[in-house]
Amino acid sequence: MPIGPPDRAGHPRALPWLIVPLEWASAGLMLVIMALLLTAVLSRYLFSSPIVWIDEIVSMSFIWLCMMGTALAMHRNEHLRLGLFVDQLSGTVHATVRAFALCAMLAFLIVLLPSACEYAQQEWLIRTPALDLPNTFRVAAIPFGFAAMLLIVLAYAVRTVPAKVLLGTAAVVIAVVAALYGARPALAALGNWSMLIFLVGVVLLCLLAGVPIAFCFGLGAIGQLAFTTQVPLLIVVGRMDEGMSSLILVSVPIFVLLGCILDATGMGKAIVEFLGALIGHLKAGMSYVLLGSLFIVSGISGSKVSDMATVAPALFPEMKRRGNKPGEMVALLATGAAMADTVPPSIVLIVLGSVAGVSIAGLFQSGFVVALVLLLSLMALARWKARNERAPHRRRASPKVIGQSLLVAAPALLLPFLIRSAVGGGVATATEVSTIAVLYALLTGQVMYGGIGARRFYAMLVETVALSGAILLILGAASALSWTITQSGIVQQLSPWMTAIPGGQMAFLALTMVLFLVLGCLLEGLPAVLLLAPIMYPMARKLGIHDVHYSMVIVCAMNVGLMMPPIGVGFYIACRIGEVKPDEALRSIWPYLLALLAGVVVIAAVPGISTLALKG
Incomplete structure (x- = not known):
């Protein structure tokens, strides 16, 4: 999916005084959160002495991590957007639509920044139960993140969009907003029909213009509340805070990091090579290997893109050598990734459980079985399509080769089953398991798969924070929009x-x-x-x-x-x-x-x- 502002916002020379400290701070904060979670797990299970204040520090750190991540995602062009339509445009039309998207993002940030500051100020009276700290220390991350994104978008707009186009588009947007403000009584009189204007029209228009999805949702909620009700926009900030702050969601960036480690250490490749040695000689064997690899690898990374990026480079050359058509291979890759998305630790299931109030353990247990059913359906089709396949080009691997590949892959194969059994069995929460899994993957990768250098690990931490920030900003904005619809x-x-x-x-x-x-x-x-x-x-x-x-x-x-x-x-x-x-x-x-x-x-x-x- 095309992401971020219409063109790349990130530039090595763009706002280095802001971006470089953000990258260092976010990487350090990610390590602090994992260290605290690991300490909590050890103190609870090894010493039967839970440290009650750790959850508060993790909660504070997490919202800061989210908001720094949103700014880094803006800089790195990693906010999800729908680019299918806008990318087909060219010339003046494309420049105007790009300017509109930037103005929409600026409008969102400019409108909500004062409300976010007010929200942080009001939270001073609320104290944390264990450490007795003002909640302002936590929620101040929201105006900070909005301000950082505002600076990044402004810098990008000034640098890349002709001033005449940008100012002209901004004038039109301001005029439309002023007209809507003047029409508030008429819009309020429409009742729920006004939702067609803001929750359908505004959101859809912004989506088609390439505005990041989180901003589309936020603008829909702001428009509905500001022009048809007396509800203060403070509510939007509060709902975004609530949507992004659940401790369950702390596992999201950690599982994202786990996927990066899987790819960097070659653990996924070891799994692919073992399955290839075991069943690659069968008719449709390489299709089975592809699907089986996606099924197992998804039990480590929790991300479809990471799964595909791990499996495809390891398998596609051999599949091409055996005569598989490239189109067929990609079709199997795409549907296999879709099949495996419910295998624990699926990020989608974690977020869904948080939003809908469904047991994460129950979702993990069920997701494994459901993915197995879909796996069998794809394997059956692959076998049927290979019914006329000639004798395999590869002989059956010897027991020695299978044993050697199993020995190399065993630590990686063990990880998804540990994750599923620990969470599904109620031994530990998804957040606790994610931290243990990262530590396990790092140690195993260092000992058996060559390890990860310090620079590469730092880059992985920054990448994790940026991607997680983009995901969690959507979660916060969707929470505000859902609340608006419900109310x-x-x-x-x-x-x-x-x-x-x-x-x-x-x-x-x-x-x-x-x-x-x-x-x-x-x-x-x-x-x-x-x-x-x-x-x-x-x-x-x-x-x-x-x-x-x-x-x-x-x-x-x-x-x-x-x-x-x-x-x-x-x-x-x-x-x-x-x-x-x-x-x-x-x-x-x-x-x-x-x-x-x-x-x-x-x-x-x-x-x-x-x-x-x-x-x-």
Whole structure:
């Protein structure tokens, strides 16, 4: 997916006095958070003496990490945006749309910065229970992050957009805002119909213009509240704070770092080589290796992009040598990554559990089984397509070779099962397990896979913070937008209609699948989940649908949409990683998408699949 401002904001000479200290501070803060979490785990489980103040320090550090990450993501061009339409433009039109996107981002930051400062000031009266510190120390990160992003966007706009175009576009935006402000009484009189203007029109317009998704959600919430209600914008900041501050979410950057370590140390390549030695000689064997590698590797990284980037370079040369078509390989890579997205420690499942209030342990247990069902459906199709395949080009590996590759891969193979069993069994939380997993991966990588140099590890820390900041800003903005929708009462109005549709549970699940297929194409997975989860789950609960079962249907449908051309951005990411033109993979991917979709339908129709692994 195209990300960040319309062109690259990051530049080695852009605001070095701000960016360099931010990178050092964020990398150091990441290490501090992991050290504190590891200390908490050791004190609790080894010495039976929990340190109660650690959670408070981690909470404070985490929000600062998030907001520094948002600024770094802006500088590094890593904020998620929909670039499919704006990237087709050229000349004056492209420059004008780019200027509009920048003005929209500036408007968001300029409007919310005073409210963020006021919010931080008000939090001075709230004290933390263990250390008795003012909560301002924590939430001051929000205005700091907004101010840093404002400086970065301004510097980028001045440097890259012609002054005439920028000033002209800014004047138009200001005029539109002034007109909307003058029309406040008329807009308020529209009632919930005003949501079509702000929560649909504004958000959609900004998305098409290439405004980062988090800013689109935030502008929709700001517009609805500022022009149709008397609710202060302080609420938007408060909802963003709440959306980004859950301790469950601390595991997100740590699992992102784990994925970076997996790629850097070659642990993923060791898994691929072992599976190749074990089953690569079979008919459709390399397809099995590709799918199996994605299934296992996703149990370490939690990120689809990281999974594909780890597996493809290790397998594609051998698959090409055996006569596999590049389009077919990329189709299998894309759908395999979609299949494996529910394997613990899925970042999507962690965020979904936080937003919807669903047990992370339950989601992890169920996600493994659901991914296994989808894996079997893809393997069955791969075997059927290879029915006329000639004798394999590679002989069966000897037991000695298999044993040697297993010995090398064993430490890496052990990690995903440790993560799943520890969280699913209730031994430790996802956050605690993520910290232990990073330490394990670092030590194992150092001893068995060559290790990671200090400079590279520092770069990985900065990359992790930036990517996590981009993810968590979307989470905060989506929380504000969801709250705005909920407070309008429209959910209560829609709920009786949605829960009374003919067909009951199955009809509602079918509607959910279609909705998330479409949104998975347009918004990428995470934003769609964040926006709609608080709205859809109450309706599903009214119909008696199990939370974990509904979560699996949502995530699986969303992942199919993510890989569905011509819009699904995951498809293009897979093509880029596999170095294959989208046209080559376009025809090949549809049978695999249909196999995935058939698996999702089975999962939706048979709740027992999703709840099979749940205890009690």
